[in-house]
Structure formats: C-alpha cells, structure tokens
Amino acid sequence: MIDILQPAFMQRALLAALLVGVAAPAIGIYLVQRRQAIMGDGIGHVALTGVALGFLLSTSPVWTAVVVASLGSVAMELIRWYGRTRGDVALAMLFYGGMAGGVLIINLAPGGTTADLLSPLFGSVMTVSPEDVTAIVVLSGLALAVSFGLRRQLFAVCQDEEFARVSGLPVRLLNLLLAVTAAVTVTVAMRVVGLLLVSALMVIPVAAAQQVTRGFATTMGLAVGMGVLVSVSGTATSYYADVPPGATIVLLAIALFAVLSAAAPLLNRARLRARARGEEAPGRKDRAGEREGEGREAAEGVTVVR
C-alpha cells in the first residue's frame, strides 16, 4: 500500500480524489434535499462549453470551465425562479446547448477535435499536473467553506424556502451561492470522475447514507465519509488493476448504495425493537389517547361559518 504513494502523479491523483470525495457529496446533499439531484448533470453539460473555450483561447480549461459552469448554474437558478411552467424545457435546452456548444467550439480551436473532450468527459485523474493541484485545492476549499460554514442556512433554504424567506434569510443570495458552489464542485470533480459522471459522486453517497440515517447532519457526515472512501479506493484500484478511475469510483459508490439498502430494513427492525423496549408503557397509553381522539373528532368538530 506504500508503493502507491511513491510516484508524484499518484500523490497528486490521491489528493485530488480525496478533496473531490469530500466536496462532491457535501454540496450534492443540498441538491438532493431540494429534489434537484439532476442539476449536477446539467452543470456538467454546460461546463463542457467552458472546457472547449479553454482550448480555443489556449488557457487552462479548468478556469474557463469554472466561469462558464457558474454562469450556467446561475441561469438554471434564474429559470427556477421565473420560468415556473416552462422551466423544465428551458433547463433541457440549457443542457443540450452546453454539450453542443462544447463540441462546436472544440472543433473551431486550432488542432482541436471532438476526441479532445474525452478526458474532461470521463476524467483523467492520473494526469493531474501540479498547477491543476493548486486549482483543485483552492476551488474545493471554497466549496467546503460554503457547504459546511453555511450548512444551517442552506439547510433551511432547501428544506422550506418560504419559511426561510419569512425568517429574513437572504434566500436569493444563498441560492445563487449554492448554484455557483455546485458549479465549482462540478469543475473540480471533472478531473477525477469526468463531467458525465460528476453528478453520480454528488448524489449516490447521499442516497446511500440516507438509507440508514435519520438526520441531516449525520447524513452529511456519512455521505462525505463514503465519498472519500469510494474516490480514494477507486483511484487506488485503477493504479493496480489498470481500469479507468472515474468509472471504478462510480461503480464502487453504487455497490455501497446496494449494500446499505439491503442493510437498512434490518437496521430499522432493530431500532423498532429497541424503541418498543424503551417506552413500553407510555407508548401504549399514547396510542390509546390518539384512538380516542380520532373517535371524538367528528362529534367535537365545530364550524362557526354559516
């Protein structure tokens, strides 16, 4: 297990995998909470235009991808606010436009072909350069600061937006911040799992964790733990077995989800038994009270409106 840490490229790959393993589920949990798990995919499609722009302008594709993906996710957020009825079609067009734009622009770049998009689409963690490491550390640090530092506020906004507004929280600002942070996370994860599989790393660890958890904080902790586990072990596996790291990571995450789904009913049964033992007498009284209440409701329900 030590020889894997010898080559410099593996050190960089494992660092990138570790950071993405933490950041992707930490932001993904808010998208899942808001039932927008698919948003990561959309941002990934739009980011492709950014990558191609980087090729065209001969600058680092990471930074152009960050800018374009952020603009795209802000546009998605604005569509969510204003385009209530036709919102889904507008979003779909943004997804397609991002993908098509990427393919078109990469072919305009000198010497560029569609094949150049394979690495951003499917990930290339083994070729992370020292400059990439700087970008990944800075961007994932930003994503982590937002997702952990503002977790109560983002939780409130994603749980009940109307209540959050009446609480006086800056809901629009928080939503935009979440959108931009999701875009940043997608761009960082692009190197590790690729744009087509980014969303998997944002969503699957969260879905797996909530099979066995009851609270938001525990779900977040467990999801981040599983994100790190699958991204680091997937990267390590690909070093030894010569399989692509992105696909390995995602399949490991799905396997973990399957294991936890199978374990969840057993765990719930154990919890119910513990609960029944813990509060036998008052539990019974409570149920009797509720039954009595239901029976009397019709008799006591009084309407004064005539």
Add this chain to the structure above:
Amino acid sequence: MMDEHTTTTQAAARTAAQAAPPVLSLRGVTASLGARPVLRGIDLTVGRGEVVALLGANGSGKSTTVRAAVGQVQTSGGELELFGTPLRRFRDWRRVGYVPQRSTAAAGVPATVREVVASGRLARRRLGPLGRGDRAAVRRALELVGLADRARDSVNALSGGQHQRVLIARALAAEPELLVMDEPLAGVDLLSQRVLAEALREQSAEGVSVLLVLHELGPLAPLIDRTVVLHDGRVERVDGTAHLHDQACHPHAGSSAEPTRTGLLT
C-alpha cells in the same frame, strides 16, 4: 369585547395596544394570482396580545391574506404594516413566527425534529452560527409542543399532527411577538389539537399576538379574541368573543378546564 373570560394580562395588553401601533394592520389590501383577483380590499388589525382567527370557505382568500401579511404574496394595492412599519421597509423578521401550510412533500434528505426546529432560530442568527442560547430556545420550543422526547427522530417518521407541531415549534424557536399560522389544525388529530391549544394559550398569556387561518375553531375556541370571516376576497363579518360563544355548539368551559398533558412527555 370584555367579558368574564378576559384575564388581567389580556386586559393589560389591550391597554398597551391602544398606545402602541397594532402588531399587524391591513387597510384595503388587494392582490391577484395571475389575472384572478383574490383579495378585493381586506381590512384587518391584530393588536398586541390578540388572537385573531380568519375563517371562510375555500377560495375566500384566507391563505392569501396571511401569506400577504408575511410578504409572500405581492399585493397590488392598499397598506400593509407590521409593527407600525410598512411591509416594504420591514426587516425585523425575528419578531414574526410563520407557520406555513403543511405540505405533504418531504425533503429529499432526512432531517431530525431538532434540526428542523433549530432552523427557526436563524431568524435571530441570520448568517451566524447557533450558540448555547439558541439550543436552549430550541429545547423550550420542543417542550412547548410536547415533542422534546422526539427531538432526535426523523420528521418523516411523525404523524400529520406531530409534523404540524414541529412546524409550530420552529416558529416559536425564534421567540416571536406575532405568530402567523396557515391552517395549523388541517389534518391534525385531536390530541395534537389540544397540545397546540395549550401552547398557544401560553404564548398568548405572554403577550404574543396570533393570526391564524382555521376551518373550525375546535379546541382553540376559548383562546380566540376575534374571528374575521372572509368571503370572495372581502371581510364579510367580524365577531368578538361574546358572539363566538353563542355560536359554539359545545360549552368551551369543559374543554379548556381539561388538562392538556399528552402522555408523550411521561
């Protein structure tokens, strides 16, 4: 208005209310949803310590009125003031506790009862972290609605009535001066209705004002100072307490004397 049920606290609160501006006041408020006018000139005042119930048939504008009062429905005319400040300039949202209509759609990630109630504290903390005082307030709010022993449970595991109590605890956690509740009794079993009535009675005794949408008064009847009946976006009738008592089909004395301890806390 003054009858034998009026306690000294309420009387004192009323005297104070004459000097201070009303907690909530709507004058000729109009609003439309799309092209359809929903509010056609609502006049409504809630004084300090008053409990006002909004009644009326479905589609009469009850929910729209309370949602307009907390700034969630754009009004097209009239004047709306919270604590003497026009809604447009009102920023002191910690003074308002809002209980939205309970939605059956659960969020995509589980959350514990305590986590949901703690989010009510953000009205005071805004972008800052929660501290020891906040945790104590969350505990008090949970005790008020009789859910202290369910704090670590997932909200998805609760019954409709318990879920409604969580939403009320969330609003109470900010220790508001005005509670605005949209159908707090909808789909709530009688046990939870009594717990809510007791919690409201304690809040109102402390001088908290309440505006709530109801279909029926139920166990809340003894607490209510005034009912405002809406019809087709207008105020049809305002009734004081004495009149209400005539209309109630059962003597409220019995239900209010009954202990509201639920057995959940034992």
